[in-house]
Amino acid sequence: MLKVIQLDKTYGQNKHSLKAVNFTAQPGEVTAIIGPSGAGKTTILRSVNQLIRDDGGQILLDDQDIRQANKAELRKIRHHIGMIFQNYNLISPLTALENVLHGRLGAKSTLAGVFGMYSAAEKAEALSLLKEVGLGEYAYQRCDQLSGGQQQRVGIARALMQHPKMILCDEPIASLDPKSTKIVMDILRKLAQEKQLIILINLHQIDIALDYADHIVGINSGEIVFEGASGDVDDQVLQRIYRQAAQPEQAVTANEQ
Ligand SMILES: Nc1ncnc2c1ncn2[C@@H]1O[C@H](COP(=O)(O)OP(=O)(O)OP(=O)(O)O)[C@@H](O)[C@H]1O
Ligand SMILES: [Mg+2]
Known part of the structure; x- marks a missing residue:
């Protein structure tokens, strides 16, 4: 289980991006973080694998606090955290199979990784994973010749x-x-269920989040304003998550009235 407790992040001097953020994400479930642009969704994900240093709190993955890990421990923990990006982050001249094999890099010595030394078992596994996501016949195709999906x-x-x-x-x-x-999304949900993975997704599309996620975390201006089952998200909850902070000029007008 992933347990985020009282997580704080301030960029620069006083820009509070995460304020005492608490939530959990369970294995076997898809957890979606939803909220307006700039609410802090990416900041949460980047803190969870310590790509950025936060300013306080706890991030427990199976009871181990990722924030307390030393360099070697963090490398080990990170190796068991997969990342999926909007722009895919593949190495384009390489084939689909070679890109999948890159997932093993964190587990290999630098030398073996640099020279692309992968065992027959690793190659067979990469091929079988490509088949699992429906891409068996594209294994030897260059990634820049594949569609976005x-x-x-x-x-x-x-x-x-x-x-x-x-x-x-x-x-x-x-x-x-x-x-x-x-x-x-079908693949991600199936993986959560069949492999009992923790799947934590930042999403802008509310309908997709409600259709596919078991658990919803709603964030607004760095604060968690809802956490619960997707079935419990109603219009009132969505209004709370997506409400806009009052613009300074609106505040002035309100004071003048
Ligand atoms: N490197 C940075 N330096 C300073 N401020 C940052 C930095 N990264 C993010 N922020 C600020 O932190 C806040 C949260 O940003 P974040 O990228 O986490 O939002 P988000 O919810 O992912 O938004 P979006 O939906 O647009 O991707 C924003 O106000 C943003 O301007
Ligand atoms: Mg973002």
Whole structure:
């Protein structure tokens, strides 16, 4: 289980981006973080795998506080956290299979990684993961010759190659059409259920979040304003999550009245 407790992040001197953020994400479930642009969704994901340093709190993955890990421990923990990005982050001249094999890099010595030394078993596993995401016949195709939806599926197979406990997805479907969106979200939900993974997704599309996520975390201006089952999200909850902060000029007008 992922347990985020009282997480704080301030960029610069006084720009409070996360304010005492608390939430949990369970294995076997898709957890979606929703909220307006600038609310702090990406900041949460980047803190969870310590790509940025937060300013306080706890991030417990199976009871181990990621924030307290030393460099070597963090490397080990990160190896079991897959990342999926809006822009796929694949290496384009390489084939789908080579990109998936890159998921093993964190588990190899630098030398073996640099020279692309992968065992027959690793190659067989990468191929089988590509088949699992429906891309068996594209294994030897260059990634820049794949559609966006196909590239995102290569990204998922690459994350699975890490044998992850958890996959963090930052806007994984923002660049995809409805058909590819469905394929990618179906795969993520199936992975959560069948492999008992923690899947934590930042999403802008409310309808997709409510359709696919078991658990919803709503954030507004760095504060969690809702956490609960997707079935419990109603119009009132959505208003709370998406309410706009009063603009300074509106505040002035209100004072003058
Ligand atoms: N590197 C940075 N330096 C300073 N401020 C930052 C930095 N990254 C993010 N912020 C600020 O922190 C707040 C939260 O940003 P974040 O990117 O987490 O929002 P988000 O919810 O992911 O937004 P979006 O939906 O647009 O991706 C914003 O006000 C943003 O301007
Ligand atoms: Mg973001």
